[in-house]
Amino acid sequence: MPEISQEWTAELKKGSVQLCLLALLTREQKYGFQIVKELRELSGGFFDLKEGTLYPALRRLEERGFVESHWVEPESGVPRKYYKITERGRRALEEAINVWDRMAAGTRRVLEAAR
Amino acid sequence: MMSVDAYLRQVQRGLGGMDPHVREDILKELRSHLADSLSANGGNVSAATDALGDPVSVARRYRELYGYSSSYRLLFYAVAGVVGILTVPVLVAGEESVFPYFLSSIFVASEFVFLIWISVMAGNRAGLLAGVWGVLGRMAGLGVAIAANRESFLITADGLGAFLLVCLLFLFVGWIPGKARQAWQRPGAEL
Numbered sequence: 001m002p003e004i005s006q007e008w009t010a011e012l013k014k015g016s017v018q019l020c021l022l023a024l025l026t027r028e029q030k031y032g033f034q035i036v037k038e039l040r041e042l043s044g045g046f047f048d049l050k051e052g053t054l055y056p057a058l059r060r061l062e063e064r065g066f067v068e069s070h071w072v073e074p075e076s077g078v079p080r081k082y083y084k085i086t087e088r089g090r091r092a093l094e095e096a097i098n099v100w101d102r103m104a105a106g107t108r109r110v111l112e113a114a115r
Numbered sequence: 116m117m118s119v120d121a122y123l124r125q126v127q128r129g130l131g132g133m134d135p136h137v138r139e140d141i142l143k144e145l146r147s148h149l150a151d152s153l154s155a156n157g158g159n160v161s162a163a164t165d166a167l168g169d170p171v172s173v174a175r176r177y178r179e180l181y182g183y184s185s186s187y188r189l190l191f192y193a194v195a196g197v198v199g200i201l202t203v204p205v206l207v208a209g210e211e212s213v214f215p216y217f218l219s220s221i222f223v224a225s226e227f228v229f230l231i232w233i234s235v236m237a238g239n240r241a242g243l244l245a246g247v248w249g250v251l252g253r254m255a256g257l258g259v260a261i262a263a264n265r266e267s268f269l270i271t272a273d274g275l276g277a278f279l280l281v282c283l284l285f286l287f288v289g290w291i292p293g294k295a296r297q298a299w300q301r302p303g304a305e306l
Binding site for chain 2: 031036059079
């Protein structure tokens with residue numbers, strides 16, 4: 001059994017997953033399965049959340065106006081819902097990355113000093 | 116092992132009363148995801164559905180986001196209003212007897228249960244509104260009772276106090292459980 005609580009780790013994941021979802025959309029629009037897969041692979045398995053939690057998280061970003069979505073229905077094959085970051089989403093991402101960097105740098109300095 | 120269709124049916128069941136467009140869009144997206152997932156994992160259905168997660172909790176997450184459609188909420192308010200009318204004891208029978216009070220107290224209890232359910236399932240705002248409709252129904256019931264027994268109708272201070280107390284409790288019970296639920300299970304920190 002690990003010494004730290006599972007809640008703490010879960011909170012860290014919850015608090016950063018939307019930032020990562022938004023970041024994955026900066027360069028191009030993507031569909032759900034692609035986002036889920038990239039999140040898992042790029043994070044080295046840290047975001048091992050159930051895939052069913054990521055779709056509502058994407059939709060929450062949509063409700064906030066940070067992403068927008070549309071269906072692409074190919075002649076043959078699977079119809080897919082694509083997500084695209086909005087201008088508001090880009091501004092939000094920039095702010096969130098700023099907060100994240102300050103938190104990471106601040107925490108790092110404290111940890112190094114205490115070593 | 117659960118088929119893709121069976122899995123999606125279970126999610127669909129958990130999305131009952133949601134705006135139909137939103138519900139269809141969610142199911143279409145999950146179906147699309149499962150198709151991609153199956154072609155990536157070589158057709159292993161249970162691995163694909165397991166990775167998505169338990170259908171009931173998947174549906175619950177969407178419910179937290181979208182709640183109930185406006186027509187369902189209106190239905191909740193209407194029922195709360197009608198039950199509110201029935202909670203007025205004098206309406207059940209003109210003559211004083213123990214039975215009408217007993218019957219109306221059953222309706223009061225049902226209204227409480229219903230309001231708590233709305234508050235938890237559809238959110239504290241919907242719960243409070245349903246409570247308001249319950250109070251309005253109660254006022255309407257009292258109004259009808261007064262109009263029907265104009266000469267003999269007697270409002271005592273105790274009776275009025277009890278009447279208003281129950282009205283207040285309706286609002287309270289509509290608002291608090293949903294609020295408490297929000298506080299206890301904070302949705303993941305949002306951007």
